[in-house]
Amino acid sequence: MKGFTVWFTGLPCSGKTTLARRLEKALLEKGRVSSVLDGDEVRERICKGLGFSKEGRDENIRRISFVAREVTKTGGAAIACAISPYKALRAAARAEIGNFIEVFADCPVKVCATRDVKGMYKKAFAGEIKNFTGVDDPYEAPENPEVRVRTDQESEEACVEKILAKLRALGYLSA
Amino acid sequence: MKGFTVWFTGLPCSGKTTLARRLEKALLEKGRVSSVLDGDEVRERICKGLGFSKEGRDENIRRISFVAREVTKTGGAAIACAISPYKALRAAARAEIGNFIEVFADCPVKVCATRDVKGMYKKAFAGEIKNFTGVDDPYEAPENPEVRVRTDQESEEACVEKILAKLRALGYLSA
Numbered sequence: 001m002k003g004f005t006v007w008f009t010g011l012p013c014s015g016k017t018t019l020a021r022r023l024e025k026a027l028l029e030k031g032r033v034s035s036v037l038d039g040d041e042v043r044e045r046i047c048k049g050l051g052f053s054k055e056g057r058d059e060n061i062r063r064i065s066f067v068a069r070e071v072t073k074t075g076g077a078a079i080a081c082a083i084s085p086y087k088a089l090r091a092a093a094r095a096e097i098g099n100f101i102e103v104f105a106d107c108p109v110k111v112c113a114t115r116d117v118k119g120m121y122k123k124a125f126a127g128e129i130k131n132f133t134g135v136d137d138p139y140e141a142p143e144n145p146e147v148r149v150r151t152d153q154e155s156e157e158a159c160v161e162k163i164l165a166k167l168r169a170l171g172y173l174s175a
Numbered sequence: 176m177k178g179f180t181v182w183f184t185g186l187p188c189s190g191k192t193t194l195a196r197r198l199e200k201a202l203l204e205k206g207r208v209s210s211v212l213d214g215d216e217v218r219e220r221i222c223k224g225l226g227f228s229k230e231g232r233d234e235n236i237r238r239i240s241f242v243a244r245e246v247t248k249t250g251g252a253a254i255a256c257a258i259s260p261y262k263a264l265r266a267a268a269r270a271e272i273g274n275f276i277e278v279f280a281d282c283p284v285k286v287c288a289t290r291d292v293k294g295m296y297k298k299a300f301a302g303e304i305k306n307f308t309g310v311d312d313p314y315e316a317p318e319n320p321e322v323r324v325r326t327d328q329e330s331e332e333a334c335v336e337k338i339l340a341k342l343r344a345l346g347y348l349s350a
Contacts, residue, residue, distance in 0.1 A: 070210040074251025
């Protein structure tokens with residue numbers, strides 16, 4: 001089977017994890033188990049001690065990219081969830097992974113902030129957290145992602161269907 | 176395809192990497208790409224800053240186990256090379272990975288030491304390196320590995336053939 005990585009990028013609370021879990025479920029229904037490389041588990045399993053400085057966050061991305069590469073090259077499906085705000089790091093992930101489907105979870109900052117149950121945006125706007133993507137740290141939006149979803153305008157089902165359609169169009173899933 | 180992990184354990188210089196690369200090649204000839212999780216690359220990609228204390232080495236094993244698990248669950252073939260001297264950590268890797276083929280690269284310390292091009296054993300015997308497995312740090316040999324190879328007595332070809340035979344017997348490779 002042809003391996004691939006669906007790489008979600010977007011602001012904090014833009015809907016990456018929600019869509020990743022739905023995509024995982026949709027793929028499982030087609031008989032395909034995915035490796036979901038997401039926040040807390042990745043931090044716990046391969047990133048202990050990294051912290052949230054720019055260096056720490058960049059290294060986090062590079063480690064997710066490594067695991068996704070290994071899953072992809074052995075024929076598996078990886079689903080990476082990472083803010084991954086910098087184009088250069090996403091380009092490096094794309095280059096090493098190869099079969100790379102970039103999904104831009106596009107959503108205005110103010111909508112993301114209303115979804116934030118942990119209150120991170122509030123703290124970032126108040127200056128209590130520094131280097132928060134979308135507030136005082138840049139998010140470099142993808143110019144040509146394989147899929148762009150507007151999570152504030154499209155339903156979750158519609159977003160996942162767009163991703164599945166792209167996977168079929170690229171030959172990663174049978175039609 | 177059914178995923179699996181071949182987990183090499185054994186003393187430093189017992190032949191784990193050599194066999195892993197040969198196994199990788201043999202699997203590739205059967206059309207199967209493997210993820211070889213070995214020393215330097217793993218250290219560079221997911222273990223920067225860990226160091227070689229007991230904690231650092233244990234964490235290194237747990238990270239390899241995580242990657243092998245993700246590769247295995249998505250249907251891929253992983254080949255892990257790690258001294259992995261402690262039974263408890265190997266048991267934890269086996270438990271989380273599931274389809275786990277433990278290969279014990281068995282070789283007497285004195286033979287391993289003669290193969291050591293980096294001179295690590297010499298330094299360990301001289302007390303210049305501390306906590307060196309097989310010298311002043313324990314190696315807990317597996318009691319019931321799926322495969323045991325005596326790398327000082329069997330040819331590389333014979334060792335790899337034993338592993339392939341076990342993979343076939345367990346249904347991971349077609350006969």
